[in-house]
Amino acid sequence: MAEMGRQSVVLKYNNEDVENETLRSQYCNDTAPSVPNSSTPDVRSVLVTSVLNLEKLDTDLYRGKHYWIPSTQRLFGGEIISQALGAASETVTGQLSVHSLHCYFVRPGDPSVPVLYQVERTRDGRSFSVRSVKAIQHDKPILMCQASFHAHQPSPLAHQYTMPTVPPPEDLLTMEELVQQYASDHNLAERDRRALNKVLDPEVPLEIKPVNMPAFSRRIAIEPRKLLWVRAKGHIGEGDMRQHCCVAAYVSDYSFLGTAVLPYADFKPQFSASLDHAMWFHNSFRTDEWMLYEIDSSWAGHSRGLVHGRLWRQDGVLAASSAQEGLLRMVPSESKL
Numbered sequence: 365m366a367e368m369g370r371q372s373v374v375l376k377y378n379n380e381d382v383e384n385e386t387l388r389s390q391y392c393n394d395t396a397p398s399v400p401n402s403s404t405p406d407v408r409s410v411l412v413t414s415v416l417n418l419e420k421l422d423t424d425l426y427r428g429k430h431y432w433i434p435s436t437q438r439l440f441g442g443e444i445i446s447q448a449l450g451a452a453s454e455t456v457t458g459q460l461s462v463h464s465l466h467c468y469f470v471r472p473g474d475p476s477v478p479v480l481y482q483v484e485r486t487r488d489g490r491s492f493s494v495r496s497v498k499a500i501q502h503d504k505p506i507l508m509c510q511a512s513f514h515a516h517q518p519s520p521l522a523h524q525y526t527m528p529t530v531p532p533p534e535d536l537l538t539m540e541e542l543v544q545q546y547a548s549d550h551n552l553a554e555r556d557r558r559a560l561n562k563v564l565d566p567e568v569p570l571e572i573k574p575v576n577m578p579a580f581s582r583r584i585a586i587e588p589r590k591l592l593w594v595r596a597k598g599h600i601g602e603g604d605m606r607q608h609c610c611v612a613a614y615v616s617d618y619s620f621l622g623t624a625v626l627p628y629a630d631f632k633p634q635f636s637a638s639l640d641h642a643m644w645f646h647n648s649f650r651t652d653e654w655m656l657y658e659i660d661s662s663w664a665g666h667s668r669g670l671v672h673g674r675l676w677r678q679d680g681v682l683a684a685s686s687a688q689e690g691l692l693r694m695v696p697s698e699s700k701l
């Protein structure tokens with residue numbers, strides 16, 4: 365696997381601005397050529413048909429159902445964020461696009477009942493609209509989310525980091541193939557073989573191709589950094605950018621917080637949960653096409669860890685950024701807990 369170095373800040377000016385603007389307008393006009401999702405070309409993504417298919421119960425009140433439930437038997441944070449953003453988006457009219465969201469997970473989500481999303485229209489201005497969404501179960505909030513929408517405003521400012529140089533997804537194995545390859549080692553300890561079953565649940569509605577070999581056995585401490593190609597399983601289409609932002613919110617919480625524990629081979633999380641999650645959307649993108657998710661962790665301490673993500677389009681345009689703090693209560697790796 366390729367060794368990835370730290371990337372540097374590259375400011376793009378003049379001609380490259382024009383190039384960025386051309387790319388942006390290509391995607392905003394939905395004219396960019398699309399690469400079909402080869403594994404399931406005709407099947408629509410369940411993220412669209414199920415997770416984001418919210419039921420409208422009343423004015424500004426929506427109900428979401430669940431799809432993939434993690435082994436923790438708590439709702440997946442990404443599902444709740446994506447549905448909350450979906451509910452907020454339903455109440456915003458006109459040409460405004462979501463540019464950021466900020467969420468707190470205040471209670472664990474219960475998979476046995478649906479989630480209600482109550483939207484408050486916090487403000488509608490000339491160029492920004494802000495929505496506050498309360499996700500509710502058993503009459504209590506489980507997530508508080510604020511999302512802000514912005515009308516497109518051209519600007520001479522345009523810079524971004526450079527996308528890390530990594531092998532293209534076509535040259536990499538899927539997570540399933542990597543697991544199979546690893547499991548074919550006859551010397552693999554039974555404990556490690558059992559742990560493999562938890563690595564990738566086939567119900568997860570995402571396709572993943574890790575750039576660096578995942579630390580399946582967790583005996584080796586590595587730097588808190590991950591690079592993975594990711595896309596929604598199934599077809600979504602060029603259509604609605606708001607839908608792609610909701611799917612990106614789902615994607616952004618997957619495999620995120622675990623990055624903070626990579627340097628600690630002697631400890632494992634006894635209890636972990638996302639505490640908050642923020643996202644910023646920069647440029648148009650398609651979540652049914654491969655995107656590079658670059659994750660690192662800048663800090664851990666006091667039973668918490670901080671992770672940062674950048675979601676890149678395959679053509680090197682920075683699509684979105686994310687950040688999350690999570691609770692990480694660790695115990696020694698050998699502990700039975």
Ligand SMILES: CCC(=O)SCCNC(=O)CCNC(=O)[C@H](O)C(C)(C)COP(=O)(O)OP(=O)(O)OC[C@H]1O[C@@H](n2cnc3c(N)ncnc32)[C@H](O)[C@@H]1OP(=O)(O)O
Pocket residue numbers: 438439440441442469470471472473617618619621635636637638639691693
């Ligand atoms: C991919 C990752 C994800 O998507 S995670 C899913 C999204 N995030 C979430 O569901 C988190 C939702 N938020 C929460 O569950 C709560 O806000 C959390 C973070 C748990 C709040 O923690 P806390 O205030 O400690 O809650 P609590 O008193 O109800 O206890 C919860 C469990 O933790 C334990 N606990 C408590 N204090 C300690 C402590 N100091 N040391 C060790 N354990 C502690 C409690 O006993 C309780 O455990 P249990 O549930 O009874 O087994």
